[in-house]
Amino acid sequence: MADKRAKLRKLTGRDKAVLTAMAGIPALLTTALIWVPALGSIVLSFSKWNGIGGFDQIQWIGGKNYYNITHGYPPFGPAWHHNLIWFAVFVLVPVPLGLYLATQLDKRIAASRIYQNIFFLPVVLSLALVGFMVELIYAPEQGLINNLTGHTKPGNLVDWIGNPHLNLFAVLTLAVWRQTGYVMILWLAGLKAVDPALREAAALDGANEWQTFRRVVLPALRPVTIVVTVITVVETLRAFDIVYVVNRGKNGLELLSTLITDNIVGEAIRVGFGSALASILLVVSVLVIVPYLIVTFRKED
């Protein structure tokens, strides 16, 4: 295939300068406000600093923060565990359910647009907003669920938010409610890009619906599958707003993101320690993102 893109050599000096500015200014902003801080987090993770004084107050303590996180920081284990549960639930529910809804809505069925809008509706609500809705649904005496199931009297109250064994799943139910519509729309965008001729060919060969899906549609959805996977991981690691609004990530709702916030804002500021937690989060994300980008961009050049 001939490359449609123009070669730079043909351009005038002025055009080259304009192009450099067009790509360079946005790149500079992203570098300064995203990548420099990301590196900064890693550097600070080897330090002890209260964050208030100047940089000369920083003590360099090597890998001690990492040792303390794994050996002397009780919430770290539960937080990891909760993030893993979050990920497992996001993989097991929104991904297949979103794909199923998308494949059904991609057929020419009546009212497809209305269904799409209903499933997408939660996505336009912020997770912070959903956090406020948690109260309406799960509050012990006033919430919808306990009222419907008759658990509002003292003695048989189910404390969905206060009970550390229940609250993660209570919150996750609403997070899934929101994530499913998001994933569905990504699958739907992918399905629109699948060449209809492929399906017609499969139908002519006598393949049934499931065979066509399994052998033709799913392989063609590979680029979107990768996007969905990455977004699932990223949304898991970023999960924060909903638990923060519910109870600031305490008592069964600890997540890596809330632990970082605990350490860098609040009463006892431990910048180095918080940065070490942040660096762990950073490394996990980069381990997922970079292979994805390599797969995505390699086929282009």
Add this chain to the structure above:
Amino acid sequence: MRILGVRPARLSLHAFLILTSLVWLVPVVWALYTALRPFADTAKHGYVSFGGSYDVKNFTDAWSQADMMHFFLNTFVITVPALVITLFFASMAAFVIARFRWRYNVALLVLFTAGNLLPQQAIITPLFRIYTTIKVPNWMSDSGELYDSTLGLILIHVAFQTGFCVFVMSNYMKTIPGEISEAAVVDGASVFRQYWQLTLPLCRPVLAALATLEFTWIYNDFYWATALISTGDKRPITAALANLQGEFFVNNNLVAAGSLLVAVPTLIVFFALQRHFIAGLTLGSSKG
């Protein structure tokens, strides 16, 4: 066998979709129902009950009690410039990446895309330090720094969101035939004119799709707003909703009304632009 001309398989599919839709609507409908009832009625009859009166008093109370007009204005002063600059920056960078062959294309794509995928918490401490160190003139920020300023919030949204838009837009621009700009080159059009007058008008669908998503994301942001704005008065509406939660007592009816009011602008934008939404969201095509 067909019932009313519809195959049984289609009927059961619709039954499933209707049932799932109803479940999906429960939280929102429940919030709306609760918001329409006075607190006194729900306190007396319980939340799951009918009867008493129904009115919009919770909405008007939430509006005045949380000073919503003020916070809605804050939100728009942040969201609109952030959205416009993000789309402008991203379309320029995507144009360069999609239309020209130069050494740094892949590096640029990685820089932008990966930057958007990092968790916000992973960069907040150094960012906070940068924001308190950089001084800006008072006419740009009344705090005299990027921290605790609308300008600072706009900049981080732009820096963070540009990545996703570059990724989607460069994919989209690669599907536009190259002949169009070749003809322009022959006519001697500058690269900026090729971008502004030839490429951008063809990108309307993807711009509409991204505008919907980005408006939703920037509008709904809670993290940057709480981490980078210390003055409660300057925060956007998502962060200000907490004003409705009393310290000792939660009036759920009021909270429900407030949450629904906050959601209205995102719903309007979504319904206004939804026609373009899926068509413009090119994530990587399997064709050719």
